[in-house]
Amino acid sequence: GAGVSQSPRYKVAKRGQDVALRCDPISGHVSLFWYQQALGQGPEFLTYFQNEAQLDKSGLPSDRFFAERPEGSVSTLKIQRTQQEDSAVYLCASSLGWTGGNIQYFGAGTRLSVL
Amino acid sequence: AQSVSQHNxxxxLSEAASLELGxxxxxxxxxxLFWYVQYPGQHLQLLLKYFSGDPLVKGIKGFEAEFIKSKFSFNLRKPxxxxxxxxxxxxxxxxxxxxxxxxxxxxxxLQVKP
Structure with missing residues (x-):
């Protein structure tokens, strides 16, 4: 596709449910990032992949958060036993290279609401 | 740890006014350094970037930003x-x-009044 695609666009979960958020990066992009954006705040880094390798997961808020990118393309962010504080927009971004001098292209995000 | 602070x-603003965001x-x-913009209902998109070289960088839609290393600043402007x-x-x-x-x-x- 032409850009980064995320699905679903909106997800409502009951507290305690597991959710899976999908990101389809721009074809050929080596790097993939996940960010969490709370209402009225800037995006906050969660985790980073270079191809299929998860090189940085320092931003994941708890062990309920898990991300994978098994074939170096599509990535899934999974949140287990969702809590109300997990409500946020989850953004995925991809970039062609793996260094800081590469532009990140963002998807539209998945808005997660935990009731 | 790295941090970024936006002052405003x-x-x-009214149309035709000048803009500076700190x-x-x-x-x-x-x-x-980067400035990203998110228009209502749209995804984040790059406005401009600074990697090296001329500290005054120009982006899309008439925006520019100046990197001042001594002040650790990268303010966005539009006339x-x-x-x-x-x-x-x-x-x-x-x-x-x-x-x-x-x-x-x-x-x-940023809210611009017509």
């Missing part, structure tokens, strides 16, 4: 705003580890 949370970062090493510039603006930096991980400011909401 909400700015209201951004300061904390990191003493080499940095890459004459339009109603269509109504959006949220985010300053971001990466540097430590050079992995591409972005640290964002909290954003500035």
């Amino acid at each position: 949370h909400h700015v209201i 951004c300061n970062y904390s990191y003493g090493g080499t940095v890459n 004459s705003v339009q109603w269509s510039d109504t959006a949220e603006y985010f300053c971001a930096v990466n540097g430590a580890g050079n992995t591409g991980k972005l640290i964002f400011g909290q954003g500035t909401t």
Whole structure:
């Protein structure tokens, strides 16, 4: 596709449910990032992949958060036993290279609401 | 740890007014600097970037930003705003580890009155 695609666009979960958020990066992009954006705040880094390798997961808020990118393309962010504080927009971004001098292209995000 | 501070949370301007949005970062090493914009209902998109060279960079839609290393600043400017510039603006930096991980400011909401 032409850009980064995320699905679903909106997800409502009951507290305690597991959710899976999908990101389809721009074809050929080596790097993939996940960010969490709370209402009225800037995006906050969660985790980073270079191809299929998860090189940085320092931003994941708890062990309920898990991300994978098994074939170096599509990535899934999974949140287990969702809590109300997990409500946020989850953004995925991809970039062609793996260094800081590469532009990140963002998807539209998945808005997660935990009731 | 790196951090980014945007001074203005909400700015209201009339069309044709000049704009300056402040951004300061904390990191003493080499940095890459970005301004992203999010128009209502749309995804984040790059407005402009600074990697190296001329500290005055020009972006899309008439925006520019100046990197002042001594002040750790990367302020965004536009001489004459339009109603269509109504959006949220985010300053971001990466540097430590050079992995591409972005640290964002909290954003500035710009409202331009026609």
